[in-house]
Amino acid sequence: MRTQSPNGRDRSPNGRDRTIGALADRQHGVVSHAQLRKAGLSGQAIGRAVRAGRLRPVFRGIYSVGHAIMHRKGWWMAALLACDEAAALSHTSAAALWGLRNAPTLPVEIIASGDRGRKHERIRTHRMRLEPSDSVVLDGLRVTTPARTIVDLAGGLSARSLRETVERAQDLRRFDPAKIGAALARAPSRLGGGGLADLLELLQPDADNARSHLERLFIALLRKASLPMPEVNAVIGGLKRDFVWPDPRLVVETDGYRYHASKQAQRRDRRRDRQLTALGWRPVRFTYEEVAFEPAEIARELITLLRR
Known part of the structure; x- marks a missing residue:
């Protein structure tokens, strides 16, 4: 039988379980003693849930809900x-x-x-x-x-x-x-x-508006190869882009030597590149290793890209 509190909250066992489950889902699988009491559990009910393994103590008054292994x-x-x-x-x-x-x-x-x-x-x-x-x-x-x-x-x-x-x-x-x-x-x-x-x-922007060591390396590469200078840290589509050549509609992004390897970073980079493509730009990416150790190859590739 379903019972309701004066404010309309479902106080039946199933209702309390749904409330606690929804709360745990929002809080990465954990709840506090105060939240459990507010959801309608008595101190005795909380103790029984702990003994049954449905609630697992994490810190004093804090429990994981049904999870033996907690994520970060x-x-x-x-x-x-x-x-x-x-x-x-x-x-x-x-x-x-x-x-x-x-x-x-x-x-x-x-x-x-x-x-x-x-x-x-x-x-x-x-x-x-x-x-x-x-x-x-x-x-x-x-x-x-x-x-x-x-x-x-x-x-x-x-x-x-x-x-x-x-x-x-x-x-x-x-x-x-x-x-x-x-x-x-x-x-x-x-x-x-x-x-x-x-x-x-x-790390303040220099005369070229470069803001990082990698950006300065890339600008040095351009000067050594006598390539046309781009706009540096220009805004396109509401986001800053590392190097922009407006006439050939070319955008070069330089990727830090460690920081674009994760799946999350790769998804972000692909999303940025798709936005540029939709706006009619050609996005190209070079890694730290390429800029630092393969400058001649990058220069040859840029010569071709800038001619298009």
């Missing part, structure tokens, strides 16, 4: 639920979610204002100020913005690793020096801030 986003969501509502994934965990760096799933790094979750060995909690503009929700997970993530990472990375992270952000179109500078200004004494500020200055 499930751990991230569980850690957020274990902390306060304003908590956000940060540091290495945020970098992994944004695709800026590879990082282990555990411990999950969180910025939080309260004490919840601080003493769990699988959660590394940072107590620091987090402005509303420094976090967003991505795939249901509150996370620091790419700019804030880079600022937080700066103090724990070597100069080389920090540059790789920033170049990765450039490659993914998640590098915004103005936003990074603003995040730094809000925390002027942050460890690593001076080195990051120096790196931002180094």
Whole structure:
């Protein structure tokens, strides 16, 4: 028999199961004790579900729903639920979610204002100020913005690793020096801030409007081969394109040496190329290895492409 609460919510066992299942689906397979109670489960019912294996404790008061193996986003969501509502994934965990760096799933790094979750060995909690503009929700997970993530990472990375992270952000179109500078200004004494500020200055557009080492290598290749200079970082279809020759309708994108190998990156690149084709442009891609180690071959290919 179906029973309803005064607000119309189905309180029958099947109704509660549907509610909990829908909630878990939205939260990467995990729910909190408070959410279960709100869905109509008593403390005793939750205990029975735990003993039966339908709920599996992850952190105190946080459960995975029927899953013996949790995926990465499930751990991230569980850690957020274990902390306060304003908590956000940060540091290495945020970098992994944004695709800026590879990082282990555990411990999950969180910025939080309260004490919840601080003493769990699988959660590394940072107590620091987090402005509303420094976090967003991505795939249901509150996370620091790419700019804030880079600022937080700066103090724990070597100069080389920090540059790789920033170049990765450039490659993914998640590098915004103005936003990074603003995040730094809000925390002027942050460890690593001076080195990051120096790196931002180094990566400012040069006289050619090039913004990365790879773009500068490609421009040097063009000059050595006496090829016509393109527009650099020009906008077509609402997106920045690395190198644009308007007359032959040619666009060259230079792909960072590590960062276009994943399936997600390849799908993004193909989508960008299809957009260009639909707009009447010819997209061509060269890898870091080609630009750095096969410049003569690229020059010969470009001569042919620019004649069309």
